[in-house]
Every structure is written in structure tokens, then in C-alpha cells.
Amino acid sequence: MNEGKRIDGHRVTASFVIRCLIIAFAGVMLMAGAIPGTFAGQQTGPVPATAAAPGGASAPAGEVARSPSGSQGLIVASTSITADLARQVAGDRWEVVSLMPLGADPHAFEPTPQDARLLARARLVVLVGAGLEPPAVTRLVRSAAVQAQVIELAPQLAVRSEGVSAHEGSSSQDESPSEHEPGTHAHEASHGDLDPHVWTSVPNAMRMVQQITSALERLDPAGKASIAARAERYLAQLRELDAWVRRQVDRVPRERRVLVTNHETLNYFAREYGFTVVGAVIPSVSTLAEPTAAETAKLLDAIRRANVPAIFVEATVSPVLARRLAQETGVRVVALYSDSLGPAGSGADSYVGYMRTNVTRIVEAMSDGR
CATH class of the missing domain: 3.40.50.1980 (Nitrogenase molybdenum iron protein domain)
Incomplete structure (x- = not known):
């Protein structure tokens, strides 16, 4: 039974063949990351939002912010910056991830089928808008995030790249988010000459937080008090940050x-x-x-x-x-x-x-x- 066959003058037993198959299978699983090893733990998908604590400390990038039991669902933000803003407001009631990985150039980002599957699970999609995301992303959001509310933050705040205001009076902090199917809104025609980098002004970031807060309060009425409290705590941090920036610039x-x-x-x-x-x-x-x-x-x-x-x-x-x-x-x-x-x-x-x-x-x- 265990004589086996001879190959190139060597006796090959059944037990030897089985051991070889086990080693080969383990190697395949190792490469796939199913067994801890060289390739395990590599981040290939979207990067989770960092969860900043008071003073700006945050969870390690690449560590998934898992929602607890009873989660309200998934928020997908297009960039790591807007994902971080959303995470401050959403807290543990929601899972928040960034569509684009850390270090990605949003103007050149190419979405993948994995991104489509992610968007299909989302209840809220947070885009910067004003032309920051490439057309491929806005098309994917429109086709994949059919169950989600989609908001664009920058059109409420953006100005034309030559410095002429694109939306007179749009700096009010009481404005609601721009909700629509991306790529079909009236702002779309003028996105080409808008500057989307609104978050480099801390007061603008505060307005972005308020837009996200309004969207979450509508989606999660049971958590409205918690969401509002988290938003106010974070806005207080941003007011302190704005004052700090002004003191530094005065130097x-x-x-x-x-x-x-x-x-x-x-x-x-x-x-x-x-x-x-x-x-x-x-x-x-x-x-x-x-x-x-x-x-x-x-x-x-x-x-x-x-x-x-x-x-x-x-x-x-x-x-x-x-x-x-x-x-x-x-x-x-x-x-x-x-x-x-x-x-x-x-x-x-x-x-x-x-x-x-x-x-x-x-x-x-x-x-x-x-």
C-alpha cells in the first residue's frame, strides 16, 4: 500500500504526496493573508477614518473603525479628511471609512469594483464636490450608492478659482447640506472653475462639520442628542484650533x-x-x-x-x-x-x-x- 511509484529513481509514497499538498495549500493561504505571515494585514482597500480625540490624537491609520452592535450603518467619505470630520460627529453609532486611501491624489483617483461594493452598503456618502472628485467617482456614487443619502460639502462654500465668489452669501453656518445625485446638480456646470480645497480654512471646516451633523441627525433621529453633543464638542476644538492658527500667523x-x-x-x-x-x-x-x-x-x-x-x-x-x-x-x-x-x-x-x-x-x- 505504501510502496508508491518511482519518479526519476526516487520512491514517492502517498504520505509524501499528502505532505506536499498540505505545504502548497498553506503557502497559498499565506499569500492570501488568511494565515498570519509576511502578507497578512496589508491594507488594500479603503482607509478607515481616523478617530481624533481631544487635542487631535487619533487612532492608527489603517485600523478599521468597527461599529458596535446596533450600528446605524456605514458612512463613506471620499477623502480621509472628510472621513475624519464625519467620524468626530458620528462616534460609535456609525462605521466611517474613506473611499480614497491615505496619500491618494483625489484628482487622479480611480475607483475599483471593491469601492462599488462598499458604496452599495452605505447609508450616507460624503463628497467634497466642487470638482475635487474625478468624474469616475461621481458616476460610481450615482450608480452604486442607490440606497444612500449623498451630500456635497464644498459647493456651499466654494469660490471660483480666480477669487470671485461662486455663491453669494453661502458662508452662513446655518445652511443645510447640498443633497443630490452627484453629477446632476445645478452646481455641476460650474464645477470646472471652482476651488474645492475649502477645508484649509478652519471656519470652513466647521461649516462642513455642521453640514455632516444635519445629515446624520436626519438619518439617525434616535441619536440626535448624542450627535449634536459630539458635534458641539468637536466644534469647540475647531474654534480653539482657529485661534491657535491666528496666533501662529501673527508671528x-x-x-x-x-x-x-x-x-x-x-x-x-x-x-x-x-x-x-x-x-x-x-x-x-x-x-x-x-x-x-x-x-x-x-x-x-x-x-x-x-x-x-x-x-x-x-x-x-x-x-x-x-x-x-x-x-x-x-x-x-x-x-x-x-x-x-x-x-x-x-x-x-x-x-x-x-x-x-x-x-x-x-x-x-x-x-x-x-
């Missing part, structure tokens, strides 16, 4: 408050806190645009004339062009977070930490050499 002389970025991400920050945007390496609110030779030459001249202390590059965008300009002008290149939170331990893994990190780096760059 920089007005003549040195000049900004050059990789692409147009800090217009709202500049307007809110008294800076002048000299220009951007990519003169667009989207990273997909490319500068012309004339635009680059104009920016070089502006950097020299304005005595710009640094070019601020975003973690989600290639810094190659910025570094070339910095070499030609002799200014520093300083890294900032823009369209995504940072990883755990970066100091920017919550919205509060994101703003503190960026403001600290901006102020230090502008204070050097004084």
Missing part, C-alpha cells in the same frame, strides 16, 4: 506672508489668515494640469520679485517641478499635507493635526532668516 510679518504651492491648494487658507498667493507651480486647482513655459517663467519672476521664502509642495503631488524652480531661485522646498491626512505617527493623522502640522511648517519657513 510672521505681513510682508513675508507670501505663498507659492505645487498646485492651487491654499487659496482659502490665504484668504482666511492674511496671506498672499504669489502663484502655483501647476497653475490650477487640479494636479492633472501642466504649466506652460510662459507660466513657469512668469512664476520664476514673481518668486524673485516677492522675495518668496519657500515653495510649499503637497505630499500627494510630485515635487519635481517645484524642486527645479527652487534650485533656480534659491528658495527652500517645504512639504505640506494637502488633499489627504498623513499616516499614523506623522502628526497629521487627524484634521486638527493636519492643520497644526501645516501651519507650523509654513510659519517656520517664513520666520527663518529674520
Whole structure:
């Protein structure tokens, strides 16, 4: 029974074959992550929202925020920044995840079939809007999130990229969220010239929190008191953050408050806190645009004339062009977070930490050499 067959002069027994099959199966399961090992625990899907505690501390990025028994359902936010805002309000009553992983460039993000399955489970989808998410994402939301309420936060706050207000009087904190099927709203026609980076102003982030709060209170009337209490606690943190930013900016002389970025991400920050945007390496609110030779030459001249202390590059965008300009002008290149939170331990893994990190780096760059 156990004689086996001979292959290339070697006796192969049944027990030997069985052992080989077991080893092969274990190897396949290891590669798939079913057995703890080299590939286990790798994050390939959406990144969960970080849960910031008072003072800006947050749960490690990549750690799924599981809802307890009796959960109200799933909130899918398009970016890690808006997911963090939603998590502060939703608390343990909801599960919150970010559609885009940490470090993703939202302008170039390509959704996957896994994202469609995620959206199909959602009760609330939180988009930035105003053109931040690419058309592929808004189409997917429209087709997959058929059971969800969809809100876009930025159209209530956005201004045109040339600085002309797109929605007169839209800064009121009492406005309700923009609820609609993305891609079919009246704002859609003007999204091309809106600047979606509204969260770089802390007062705007507070208005975004209020929009999310209103949506959740309608979806979860039984939890309205808890949601309102969490929102108020978080808004108090954001008011403290806004005051801190203003104190830090006051350390920089007005003549040195000049900004050059990789692409147009800090217009709202500049307007809110008294800076002048000299220009951007990519003169667009989207990273997909490319500068012309004339635009680059104009920016070089502006950097020299304005005595710009640094070019601020975003973690989600290639810094190659910025570094070339910095070499030609002799200014520093300083890294900032823009369209995504940072990883755990970066100091920017919550919205509060994101703003503190960026403001600290901006102020230090502008204070050097004084």
C-alpha cells in the first residue's frame, strides 16, 4: 500500500504526496493573508477614518473603525479628511471609512469594483464636490450608492478659482447640506472653475462639520442628542484650533506672508489668515494640469520679485517641478499635507493635526532668516 511509484529513481509514497499538498495549500493561504505571515494585514482597500480625540490624537491609520452592535450603518467619505470630520460627529453609532486611501491624489483617483461594493452598503456618502472628485467617482456614487443619502460639502462654500465668489452669501453656518445625485446638480456646470480645497480654512471646516451633523441627525433621529453633543464638542476644538492658527500667523510679518504651492491648494487658507498667493507651480486647482513655459517663467519672476521664502509642495503631488524652480531661485522646498491626512505617527493623522502640522511648517519657513 505504501510502496508508491518511482519518479526519476526516487520512491514517492502517498504520505509524501499528502505532505506536499498540505505545504502548497498553506503557502497559498499565506499569500492570501488568511494565515498570519509576511502578507497578512496589508491594507488594500479603503482607509478607515481616523478617530481624533481631544487635542487631535487619533487612532492608527489603517485600523478599521468597527461599529458596535446596533450600528446605524456605514458612512463613506471620499477623502480621509472628510472621513475624519464625519467620524468626530458620528462616534460609535456609525462605521466611517474613506473611499480614497491615505496619500491618494483625489484628482487622479480611480475607483475599483471593491469601492462599488462598499458604496452599495452605505447609508450616507460624503463628497467634497466642487470638482475635487474625478468624474469616475461621481458616476460610481450615482450608480452604486442607490440606497444612500449623498451630500456635497464644498459647493456651499466654494469660490471660483480666480477669487470671485461662486455663491453669494453661502458662508452662513446655518445652511443645510447640498443633497443630490452627484453629477446632476445645478452646481455641476460650474464645477470646472471652482476651488474645492475649502477645508484649509478652519471656519470652513466647521461649516462642513455642521453640514455632516444635519445629515446624520436626519438619518439617525434616535441619536440626535448624542450627535449634536459630539458635534458641539468637536466644534469647540475647531474654534480653539482657529485661534491657535491666528496666533501662529501673527508671528510672521505681513510682508513675508507670501505663498507659492505645487498646485492651487491654499487659496482659502490665504484668504482666511492674511496671506498672499504669489502663484502655483501647476497653475490650477487640479494636479492633472501642466504649466506652460510662459507660466513657469512668469512664476520664476514673481518668486524673485516677492522675495518668496519657500515653495510649499503637497505630499500627494510630485515635487519635481517645484524642486527645479527652487534650485533656480534659491528658495527652500517645504512639504505640506494637502488633499489627504498623513499616516499614523506623522502628526497629521487627524484634521486638527493636519492643520497644526501645516501651519507650523509654513510659519517656520517664513520666520527663518529674520
